[in-house]
Amino acid sequence: MTAVAIVLALAGAVAYALAAHVQHAAVRTACAPGRGRLARLVRQRRWFGGLLLIGVGAGLHSAALGLAPLSVVQPLGVLAVVLVAALSAVTARRWPGGVTLTAIGATTAAVGGFVLLTSGQARDTVISDVAIGRTALLAAAGVAVLGALAPLVRGRARCLALATAGGLAYGFVSVSTRVVVQRLLVGGIGAVPVLVLVGLVVALLVGGALIQLGYASGPPTVVVACLTMADPFFAVLVGAVLLGEGAAMSPATVAGQVALALVAAGGVVLLARFHPDAAPRPARDGGEPAALPGGSQSPAPTGDRAPAGGENAVSRGDKAGHGLPAGVPGAGGSNGSRTTATAPSRTREQTVNGGDSAARRIVVGADTFVPDVNGAARFSYRLATGLAARGHEVHVLAPSPDGAAGVSMMEGVFVHRVRARRTPFHPTFRFCPPWQASAAADDLLAELAPDVVHIQSHMLIGRALSVAANRHRVPLVATNHFMPENLFGYLRLPGVLHDAARSAAWRDAARVFHRAVAVTAPTQRAVELLQENGIEHAEAVSCGIDLDRFEARRAPDAEVPTVLFVGRLDAEKRVDELIRALALLPAALPLDVELVGTGSRRDEWQRLAADLGVGDRVRFSGFVPDDELPAAYERADIFCIPGIAELQSLVTMEAMAAGRPVVAADAMALPHLVRNGDNGWLYQPGDVAGLASRLGMLAADPQLRVRMGAAGRRRVEQHAVPATLRRYEEIYAQVLGERVAEPALAA
Template identity: 45%
Template sequence: MTDAPVDKPLTVLIACDTYPPHLNGAAQFGYRLARGMHGRGHNVHVLAPNDVNGGSRSDLEGEWPVHRLRSHGVPTHEYWRICLPWEIKKEIALLFDRVQPDVVHIQCHYMVGEYTLYEARKRGIRVIATNHFMPANLDPFLPFPKWLKRIVATNSWKDMGKVMGQAQVVTTPTPLAAEAMYRHAFLHDVMPLSNGIDASVYELHDGEQIPPHEAPTVLFVGRLAEEKHVDVLIDAVAKTPAHLGVRAEIIGGGEVRTALEAQVQRLGLQDRVVFRGLVSDEELREAYLKADLFCMPGTAELQSLVTLEAMSASKPVLLADAMALPHLVDKGRNGYLFTPGDSSELAGRITEILELPADEREKMGRTSREMVDRHSLEATLSTFEDLYRGDQGKRVNAG
């Protein structure tokens, strides 16, 4: 295996088990990685499950080719798709014949990532593996008792170690995630490398004016899934002082939306909690800029790109004290952590921030924006580019 010359554009095959139009952090990272490497002049190909029923196909009309493998829906998830080994192994081999990649970058140890890695190893092609996954992400979709879910989680960690241990370099967004992979998957030397963000996208343009909401508004963005605990935010809004008139704006879709809407009805918050569903990128940007603060009550976040987006828009943040979220809070300066599941504590923090003078809230938002600088997307792309070429590199952009 030889390293690629520094000045030679690379053919990069990015293998994803979830990719847009799926809406989750791993899918968005795969897209941003492809866009970033394409922008740097590399020949990018993406391999992902087909997002609809039917056979394998290649979408060649976009800026880079996206090759879709035959996949099947999962009854317990609204959009997740799985690929079966006996249906995709030959397809992956044929794709390697056509594309002739210099480097492969897998985003998961499940079917697409696993069998792409095996094919690359057979051919002596360099592999970089990035993990965006925690076993807790699966819990809501496994109709099993807790003892069986624990066995599934243990086996999933074991499989992660078996697959990703064959890559030349393994990365994950935060040091905490790297430590979890060491403890549970027995993967040594995992590199913490932020997913990265282009903060300028979420800043106000010169001369741009976006009026705030009429009432103070807490924003949540993300998949409406059990592990996001949006119900805690809704309960917290109900517990804030009536004179503040606090609203919650919830962006995203998912399997628990019906239950959350029923909770809102039960609490009589129909005029204070707004479900916006899926929105365009421009609508999302405007939502960040209009909000007074951002809340992420989730407990299985490996980094939380949506929190970084809100911080890029100069918003104070209230985050559950779980997984990687503490890395994004400087207590009292850009926001606060709260005990996971404690809606009373969260309500108190919402009240505390919204009762601050406007200039103090703005100062907290500026601190959020300053903290995002260490998550520069350009630094992340540069580090991956070094890794693709065989340079283990020292430009580590840790979360």
């Protein structure tokens, strides 16, 4: 009878797999946008076919449970996940990847080995009323504990607790089904205890509710894996321990069962995480919207755009590491309910600004984001808000500036903050632990199913999103703002280690950027730097500048001209050279310096200014909000940028837009902006006397300052931010396989 039971259980697994596959297709077809989705669904022949297959599978599985021990029949149900993965690959007409094939092979072999090992030694016992009562108490206790734990945790942990509790309830359903079949075969319907039937129905309802709550609390991958493992493992454990099916098993058999069960569990986790239906993708070009966990539909966010001028809190900490605001596709409260939130309103069929570019759902990954004060953070902000203003739905994943996870709206952009920690080497910079960044990235992509992911670095957030994007088959675009020199000042590495550290850093960057379909950098020099370090497929796209914010007004007449620096006060910015140059200027050429920004070297450079006798002429203004920066450029006469690790330098472009002459280090991308003798002067890094000479020339000649400032304004106009946004829209279209015009901007 055991052999017959195995055949019946295998046939039941096939029926369940076919039912899942058929009903999934029916739900996707019926749940197109519009009303009457349920009516369309019940008219689907495939949906009814799926119901019929579920009934067939349940009947076959129940018959198998009546003919063989639980520990033989239940593990075979795991093969349904294997079959679903195989069917999905066949339907999609693509050969499964290496991970999927490995998982299919490992799971099938482990389940087969478990059943063969168990079938020869498991005892076929009759389940007594006492045994079923104990099983009910055990299942109820497990469900109660996990159900009580779920509200106390968040994100994946909550999803794990709810899905496992649902699996335990379904495990009790399997045990109850075996009792019902045994009693029917012996004494007919009258021999079946009413309490067992009631318990079976209650367990079905409770298990179903818990599974749906699990879908509402986290990724479907977690639910699929928990349900597939918890149900059979509970039934096997009950059969072996409470029902006496394992009484005759030797220690070697038990050890083999445990090992094979672990292999099968690992295979199920891989299949749940990587099979084609694990991460629903959005349809393109007016197709059906992405399905959410549990078969629900992804509604387009509705409402007006949040007002500009601040970051307005929507929710905090509902999801592991990032949270999702209510009203965002895939978001739900702690009980799975939805509340309203404002977001850019659009559908997949809409176009951007009435043009040819389709509105997209875009995830921007930024390891530094406003309120951080640096070029990469400000570019990420301008990119995200600029794309949102053009009609796209934009989500930013970034570290939290205060350490706490949450989601907020910022000028029409959903900003998902990941829990972050302070670093010992910088007063304001925070980093996300890799495991939290990875969980946040994976959850966000699983729930949003974006069209494109655009990372701004290869660091923790960027790295996590690059892996998640490849896993979920979302096209990845990467922009590099990094140079190893950006880190040397923080880490205080000895000079002899710089070359080795630089090579290691570039190799690490290349590993991440090779996952991208398209790679960009702000200037041609920055592209060359990538190519020199093994990243060949790169394109220059200017960071862009909002010219309307900076007017080329004449500097106010002042007795003493002012030199302005804007940026981080960190080692690679070399602001100490500016302070030393100020001290070299003769008394006949008085000059003041204003330093806007903060950083790890501020105290050191304040002491330097005092030691050189120019402390009263150097003003440390600290952090200045972005909306106050234009005023800082306006009150300055000259702009100085001594840094040697500038891949483009947004602040230099802002100074040029404001009509200020620039004195810059002749390093990296700065010569692409500053033409010597035209809109400013270049000097060799480290040549403090040369820097002092250039500053003195401008301080002594107001007309030269005006002429060079006007030239800078003309030169920077080619970097207007609309051109940058258009080019990135074209790149997104290209990575999605759409035809676009030739590049609009290559700076």
